[in-house]
């Protein structure tokens with residue numbers, strides 16, 4: 001059942017540590033913020049409003065759910081604490097990846113969820129790139145979208161067998177994925193350090209904040225009510241409705257779906273406790289000579305490799321490179337974040353000139369201990385959905401659509417994830433700390449793998 005209602009936002013010790021040292025790298029300091037079209041105009045919730053269905057959290061998951069419901073003619077009200085895309089959705093690298101993290105292949109998903117549901121989830125995710133770009137076209141979302149393909153190059157020759165297996169698993173699901181040879185991977189990435197690559201031509205890249213703002217605008221145009229600047233601070237069951245309190249208003253809802261990416265600030269502590277936060281640092285360089293595009297990602301694909309501490313990079317429409325990732329020491333300075341990630345990219349792509357960073361920002365994602373999406377029942381007609389796990393743009397967009405079918409009367413069997421009770425980890429902040437200890441270890445693994453070839 002639902003935990004006692006909490007009020008206010010109480011960051012964990014880990015969140016305080018991770019967020020404190022980088023006040024200069026915020027939502028507003030991102031390249032996406034500097035270049036996205038403005039957010040749709042919305043008001044904050046005031047007074048008492050009634051709704052058949054409340055969605056709490058305005059990222060991809062919340063807005064995809066709201067948009068698909070509104071398009072089908074259902075009444076839905078979305079509450080966002082800050083503004084559309086303020087969470088991970090507005091700060092990520094902008095890769096549309098129809099896949100899961102390394103190590104989570106369709107076989108693992110089937111082992112986790114069973115044959116039928118596992119296949120359903122993989123199909124949903126595999127088609128997620130197509131869905132993202134189709135939504136962009138259908139709703140005229142101006143987000144510099146490029147469906148040029150997502151690549152996962154292998155960083156050692158030894159990974160070739162793993163790559164072949166991953167390709168086969170996705171092909172068996174009917175996905176048009178391709179195996180790039182070593183020469184093709186070197187050409188496509190611009191780095192002679194790669195030994196082959198996974199290519200899904202249905203993926204691509206975009207301005208992530210512009211995309212989520214576009215989803216929000218489309219949801220509003222189709223009749224969804226959206227209140228921003230309206231952090232839900234208390235969730236209570238009263239009789240047969242849910243009472244959701246914000247600082248200035250109250251939303252009374254028959255049904256509630258939390259899509260807060262486990263950053264709800266204690267709104268549903270049990271569900272939030274199933275996730276642990278991971279902070280990622282991002283940088284965008286100054287605009288570079290367009291000639292460099294001939295030797296770095298010449299087909300404008302995006303690339304995220306198979307290292308445990310992976311290297312991801314892409315071009316923007318105005319010839320900047322965007323990269324980023326984890327920082328070993330979250331107490332390190334923002335300056336260190338800039339130099340660390342740029343340094344890695346220059347080592348990978350020695351043809352690049354000395355790079356200067358124009359924009360730096362950070363974002364926080366939520367991950368479950370098994371890195372699998374969850375749909376958790378909080379009480380009668382109340383659920384929390386979290387599907388971030390680091391590669392969530394296509395997953396959350398597609399899951400939002402699936403949730404909209406379910407909330408409009410679909411069966412539990414038709415869902416790509418089971419409805420479960422929250423299974424919190426004992427001490428989520430310790431889980432985050434464990435993750436930060438894992439990072440140096442995984443860097444050591446990466447270095448050893450590279451040495452061994």
Ligand SMILES: Cc1cc2nc3c(=O)[nH]c(=O)nc-3n(C[C@H](O)[C@H](O)[C@H](O)COP(=O)(O)OP(=O)(O)OC[C@H]3O[C@@H](n4cnc5c(N)ncnc54)[C@H](O)[C@@H]3O)c2cc1C
Pocket residue numbers: 056057058059060061062079080081082083084085086087088089090091092093094095096097230231232233259260261263264265267280281282362363364365386387388389390391392393394396
């Ligand atoms: C730096 C970074 C890089 C990444 N790169 C990629 C990538 O390239 N490709 C990819 O697929 N994925 C990437 N991810 C992951 C991806 O961004 C997430 O999976 C996805 O954005 C999750 O969407 P969401 O809607 O679940 O959550 P969010 O976007 O985090 O949305 C949750 C929203 O809920 C709101 N909220 C929280 N509490 C409350 C409350 N109490 N009341 C009201 N509102 C509330 C928040 O303000 C927030 O806007 C990255 C993540 C980060 C941080």
